[in-house]
Amino acid sequence: MGKKRNRLKGQAAKSNLLSGQADSVAVESGPTAFCVSLKHCDFTQGQRFEEWEKEALLAKLLNRWHSHCQKSLQECLDQRFKRYPSFPLTSKFKHPKHVTQDAQWASMHLQGRECIAGHIIGNVFYVVFLDRHHEFWPTDKKHT
Numbered sequence: 001m002g003k004k005r006n007r008l009k010g011q012a013a014k015s016n017l018l019s020g021q022a023d024s025v026a027v028e029s030g031p032t033a034f035c036v037s038l039k040h041c042d043f044t045q046g047q048r049f050e051e052w053e054k055e056a057l058l059a060k061l062l063n064r065w066h067s068h069c070q071k072s073l074q075e076c077l078d079q080r081f082k083r084y085p086s087f088p089l090t091s092k093f094k095h096p097k098h099v100t101q102d103a104q105w106a107s108m109h110l111q112g113r114e115c116i117a118g119h120i121i122g123n124v125f126y127v128v129f130l131d132r133h134h135e136f137w138p139t140d141k142k143h144t
Helices: 049-054 057-068 072-081
Strands: 034-035 079-083 106-112 114-121 126-131
Touching: 049 057, 049 126, 057 106, 072 079, 106 126
Parallel strands: 034 126
Antiparallel strands: 079 106, 106 114, 114 126
């Protein structure tokens, strides 16, 4: 039997797989866009995505984020986020070890009591807690 010949060997050198592609990536000008990261999620506290999905909250959250990602970070902070000087002392959550002590904490209300708590680095909101019962920064009930 003869040797099998690798048909593709040497072809990469002969052809440019990216020929006809743009040489650079287009960058949007203007204010820094709002971005979301799930890298720092702590599912040992609060709820998991599955719980929010069962209550039809996950789709609402994704739709809200879709809208926010069309705006600048500053617009989102001004309109929808509450910022905190540090981790709330009255929180029913514990500060996760994987989040720095000097993190800039913030939360976003989804509807009613439901909110998402996390911290901001640059233009990225790092989700840490899904907070169905408003326990990240508990407040007294109003008008009851």
